[in-house]
Amino acid sequence: MLPIIEDWWLFFNYNFTIMKILVCISKTPDTTAKIAFADNNTKFASDGVQWIINPYDEWYSLVRAIELKEADPTISIHLINVGGPESEPIIRKALALGGDEAIRINCDSNDSFNVASQIANVAKQGNYDLIFTGKETIDFNGSSIGGMLAELLDLPFVSHVTKFNIETNMAVIIREIDGGEETNKAAMPLVISCQKGMAEQRIPNMKGIMGARTKPLKVLDPVDVVSLTSIVSFDLPPAKAGVKLVSPENPEELVRLLHEEAKAI
């Protein structure tokens, strides 16, 4: 009997392939957080800092994935975060917005190779059709995870995506390039990094927040990865000398200053 049941399941899967999207989310300080450093300028001073989902991960990549699911409810959205237990509130928020389940890899690293390797290790086992990242995080501005993931998984990668649609099993993508945009077509599976234009920011509703409490959040141990880089120290930019105010009656003086003093025009 058993082989027959197995065959039946193969048939079932063949006819009802469910699209799976993996959305990578990172925890970053709030956009208004004061940037200061501790321990002899070797660590970000996180005292009193409000943590958020990296805006590119949330507003553009996650919300676009949710929109795709709203158009096709068979789509399943998995969230992945590489971080310590302090990441869980932002993971729950992403579940409240509309993720179906989440994985947290219990690893705190600032090395993008390490983070990408942790995600790739999980993604390899998940058979994802699409992997979404933000174009960068607003703390380390690395823009590296998407490209590294694509390479580790041997997948196509399109960065700086502003529009994403699926048409007859192909991804149709608009991406930003210097001074313009281009349209790309690619087969899935595929990795993209998302930016403004993809979707609009949303606020989770009460039903989402209640539902998020019981959605699965799996915690995995990291795999051993040797980091390729490390942070030695941080610096703050030198303070500005202060603004030189020019009278609105005499804007010619501003032009003179920009020309002669700042040598900017």
Next chain:
Amino acid sequence: MSVLVFIDQAEGHIKKSSFEAASYGAKTAELSGTFAEAIVIGQMKDDLSELGKYGIKKVHAISNEALNNFDSKVYTTLIQQLVESTNANTVIFSNNTSGKSIAPRLSIRMKAGLVSGAVALPDITSGFIIKKSVFSGKAFANIKIHTEKKIITLNPNAFNIIKGNGVAEIVEFTTTLPAYSIEVTETNKIVGDVPLSEADIVISGGRGLKGPENWGLVTDLAKLLGAATACSRPVADIHWRPHHEHVGQTGLAIAPNLYIAIGISGAIQHLAGVNRSKTIVVINKDPEAPFFKAADYGIVGDAFEVVPKIIESIKKMKSLS
């Protein structure tokens, strides 16, 4: 052991940010007692031997029309092949859309540590440490690369172009064409405008301009100065201006030589995208606008009166010089 610089092109012309990358690559090579070479992918219109002026000794060109379409996988494969054949040790990119797509892939292939968004030459006094911009321009991090091979992407407008007299040797790098993993079906350039990410001067408008019909103030001043135009987030969100003009934390981060903000109050998220600009000018009628604290020059006044006067004054200055 050489340094290899990826020269990015658009329609056969070398991008300005690539001259910066070439100068940076040549200086990095000098520090480690070696020389810099370059790779150019696609059919070019510019004279590649000119790269010698920026310190490049040899240019490896892969001149093939079919390669003018960008695919990070194809470009990575070609660069990796050249890295292997020249035994390059460090690869330099511009931190633009191409560099950000290729560098991470190449980092995996070469097992090379990657620092993206460098703002200064590497410090090689103890190891290999690079200063990069973090927290959207609000701070810097000094990052150590542990691997023997290294990849750096250089922030636009962070390193001055150094121009001398050299002439680069051009060699054609022949290789089999890798298969494309994506298809570029359409390219739309905003023709005639200066690309925002590469502009020396940026003129930006905010809600203080009261409506899209008043943008002539911004575009007239920009045209006069050969500048790119930008805007604040609310202006893009209410569709007064296109999204690609939005500079700030969640828009584009820029670092022009001169940034002139007209009618922008200067929320912290906006500052994050522009605070690396060398000179910041703020024109706002609210003396309490937070932007004045981050500015070098300011005028507290009505943009509708002040900006036309500035335009007249620049015209006068230009006609005299």
